[in-house]
Amino acid sequence: MAATTSTVSLPSVRYTRNLLLRSMCIIYMFAFLSFYVQIPGLYGDNGVLPAKAQLDLNSPAPLLLKFKQKPTLLWFAPYLGLNVEYMMDVFALTGALLAFLGFVKQKFCKLPMFVLLYSLYLSLYQVGQVFMWFQWDELLLEAGILCIVLTMSWSKKVTPTDPVSLWLVRWLLFRVMFSTGAVKLISKCPVWWNLDAMGVYFESQVIPTPLAWYAHHLPAWYLRLNTVFTNVVELVIPFLFFFPIRRIRFIAFYLHVFLQAITIITGNYNFYNLLAICLSISLLDDQFFYHRKSKTESSQIWKYLTNLICLAVYGGILFGTYKLFNLELKDDWTISSKIGFTQKEFDKAISIVVPASVCVAIASLGIAISYSVVNSLFSVKDTSKKVKLFVKTVIINAVVIYIFALSIVPYTTSLYPKLNSTLPIQLKTQYKKMEPFHVVNSYGLFRKMTGVNGRPEIIIEGSNSIEGPWKEYQFLYKPGNGNNSLPFVAPHQPRLDWQMWFAALGNYHQNPWLMSLAYRILNAQPEVMALLNEVENPFKHSPPKYVRASLFNYHYTPEKNKQSEQAWWTRERASEYFPIFSKDHPPLIEYLQKMKIIQDKPAPKVTNTVLKNALDTLRSVVRKFEATLLLWGMFTAGCAIIMTV
Template sequence: MFQVRYTRNLFLRGLCIIYLFAFLSFYIQIPGLYGDNGILPAKTQVDLKLKVPLSQKLMQKPTLVWFAPYLGLNVEYMLDVLALSGIILSFLGFVSQKFCIAPVFAGLWATYYSLYQVGQIFMWFQWDSLLLETGFLCIIIAPLWNTQHSKAGTPSDSVTFWTIRWLYFRLMFSSGVLKLSSGCPTWWNLEALNVHFESQCIPTPLAWYAHNLPVWFLRLSTVHAIVSELVIPFLFFFPNRKVRITAFYIQLFLMINIIATGNYNFFNLLTICLSLSLLDDQFFYKKKSKTGNSGILNYLTTIVCIAVYAAVLYGTYVYYNLKLDLDNWTIHSAIAFTQKQFDEVLAKAVPISVYIGMISLGFTVADAVTNSILNVKGLKKKVTTTLVTVFYTLIVGSIFALSVVPYSSLHSSHNQTVPIQLKKLHAKVDPFQIVNTYGLFRRMTGVGGRPEITIEGSNSVDGPWKEYGFLYKPGNVNNSMPFVAPHQPRLDWQMWFAALGTYHQNPWLMSFAYRLLNGQKEVLALINIVENPFRDNPPKYVKASLYHYHYTQWSQKNSQAWWTREKVGEYFPVFSRDHPPLLEYLAKMKIVQDKPAPKVSNEPVKFVLDHLRAMVSKIEASILLWGVFTAGCAIILTASTPAPKKK
């Protein structure tokens, strides 16, 4: 049996880092997004004056925000308290293994879920759901308390930690499946990456260079991405550990490339954290073998690993019709199977993968139980350890069964095969984001040009109109994109999604326009202050236009521009501060209210929170996140450095 105690602990501390980034990023944006003067005030989601018992409120919307009156706070300040509590808990878990325990992870999950409940459209991202699902699993993976026994590890560790591998498989395989099952021509023609680097939400500076790579190389990279998500995940459960470790490196390579070219906040870091489930303690602490038999076994496992990946390469060569052109030193690629053939294989692959998961879990449980019986000393301890292993097996088995419900939706033919009782049980737990569906880049957007919304203001309907600048999304064609991850600028992200539809489909934009017309400083802090043409006084009118952006070509890089753009048309019409339909709509959304907000009676806490907010607001978001992370690393290094011996 391979031990996973150290690997598990490394994963738990890694997740604390992810939580830290997530809470910090959220905290920075509270006033502009969810404050009383924000775009979507959180107070519209929880009515603190509601005269019903607390238990009924929690049933209506399970969030810790309801406890605000008991602390003498309003909703906005309660969000500050919750976010800061999450920051403190995750930072403690980051710097010390002592705090990587179940109660701490329960607190982190409950806190983030509370923010998710009032986050509205700005929190409806797959990575938020993925963090909640992973965080929930950590409650059963982490030791109940930090004791000498938990440091030594228990047989049940491998059983609970297996849930992360299954989640990782569902995440990667689902992402690969949806790319092809969607029928998107850019994926089927292997042209997705020819568009992706230009059209993704917030590119990094390296995305421009990636976009200008040779077309044949981008097509080959698309093949690599699809194979990494469709085929390699099945090797996560391969009995040969070298096969799993190689799969880890393949996925790590994919994630590093995504991080280098796109700002996907903490998502790719969280995915890397999940990939640790493919490893074991021997990966970090290699033991030297003293027997010749082990040496022979090592060679055999290496040969098996080479054979497996040779088969993967051969399959890729056949099914993606790879051909080497020696004249131009290029590799041609094209999908050699039809959508009907893919659908037929997928119909078989989904249940097969569930069976593979069941077999893998079965072997893991059998190994853990055997280890409990044979290797644990003392009858009493042997019985206790075995019962604990069985207890966790029941929990893990239940989670696995629930996950089959959303996972089976990958193919329509399996929706009817899931037992109705299991569907009903999943429906009850679904609001808690314990098991979710995943799949990114189902369809590649921006094929005819990257759609972008520009918002302009003026003091006259006849102009001149002056454009607002954003901090992270494309605007000025001469500005390159920044590295901003792991911070997620949620306004910039939603502006990208809004550009794919109409303003009627994105009603929050009306509130955003209204805040700009009123010069609301909390909202203005979310955009580029330097490129704000109305810093002194807000404009009398605002409007929005839709543009199509394109990267400049490599031959044009002598110019200062990174982008070219052409105007498509109007996105939303001219609005003024006293525009009756606008005010009526905002009143209906409860964003503009006549009744005063609840007063804050806890002045000492308010004083501390206000001063902390004033200090944090002076630091750029990504710098703050990496600064706190660096401080945590410094604490770890200081604590691990032995004190000098006294002479």
């Protein structure tokens, strides 16, 4: 059988696969560069949470034992004559360079490169501590594993296993989206159940954009309708990712991308939304980009039938939305909405849907694997090539099945624990062994809506006298001074600003790293001060003798005042967050010594002076660029190279 007739039943996915891989390189590039610019302030020897405290490079323990304790390539730092901080620089820069090469040239998107990208990011993640405990970091690691699977075929051309590997990407996208939608209602958060979430979300999100202010002041009924739309896109549309009719999947793709685009323009969620869009490429095929009619598509009967099915599916979703959310058009042309089911009914639905989704996934994956095996047997005539292709297909399919099986554990655990208890103990044991490598993860963003009565913000102040006056420190991106403009900062993630948002939801005892931040401010540590707004530093010439932190409640300025005032926020002090500290405060020093922030023993010396000087020079150059401009500058440079080479 000729190769051209071997895959007539499946659309070509060669271009789709390559586009997904190159898009992943863009995400990796953003992630590594964003991380790189923050290394000294977050993880340097004088940073907020020094990475050297995570790794004892002077330990005489065997290297293998060290890897078992913490799987990171940073253990090799002494072999290059570097310490942990400089080794992190090397890893971040290497990852950014490799990703940039894969972005500008398809030939670099090979298995070794994606193995390196995953390994380097995992190595940094292992010492990232609280500043890297985000779902998008885990999502990038899991997506990186799937890129490795996609490139295991070692072929520029489409292979029988490509549709199977892309199916695994769809399954990841499904888990992310459906879990994110489900946990909102599973959490019993009244704001989500009352459909008031969007009325709070635009004000309470971590780093809002200027458009978030305008979105917050949209009519209440429209914001409630947007909450309905979000629920439907996250809870229902993901099931269409596996639909056999292409047009239905394509519409699901458009809806998914639209939701991510709205999130991008109203909120700074670093590379997360771009990564979600990147994963959605798996819903497409090559005919999406350049239409080439197949014999099936040429049939008018098939065309009418698919149109009819498409109308039936999406018509059914619209009708279901109308009934389940009690949509009603009012006399004033507004649309009222209210959830028409109870928590008990939703929990029962989840108990049915989660196991059903696993069963549907098994069936869908089984069909894809069957096609790949058959195509491997009939796509080439040469017997030796056929055997090699078949063996390769079996191996890759086995890897896909293994990853899929592992993913069932976190998926069911986060949504329906009762199903998890019925899983084989061997499967859960395997998942536990692979957990440090984040091959698969559990997901579910915005479980509960915070900031209902105003967004809490921590304001750090310094003074040279306990009686005051107290002067406020400004951060680069998070709300502080109400007159400061809201920023566009994505795909960069200012991890300190992000963690300040989470810290405001608790107390300083739950966020011990804040004590280190206070200590670094008291010592005016340059690496840490670079993470704050140095232009508005109230103590430029010498650090304050005392620091304190207060908790404020922030609200957007009313719509009627925004036209005449510059302020974006109004705020009122709620309470003390942490008490007054000085840099020689004994309890503070003792606490930081226990955290290994302050250490008596000397750090490992850097003996590779040539590499050290090169890294210092590069750092001094990069420091002159604002992080977001640096990231988009690299992207623009990559686009220019693609267009000219």
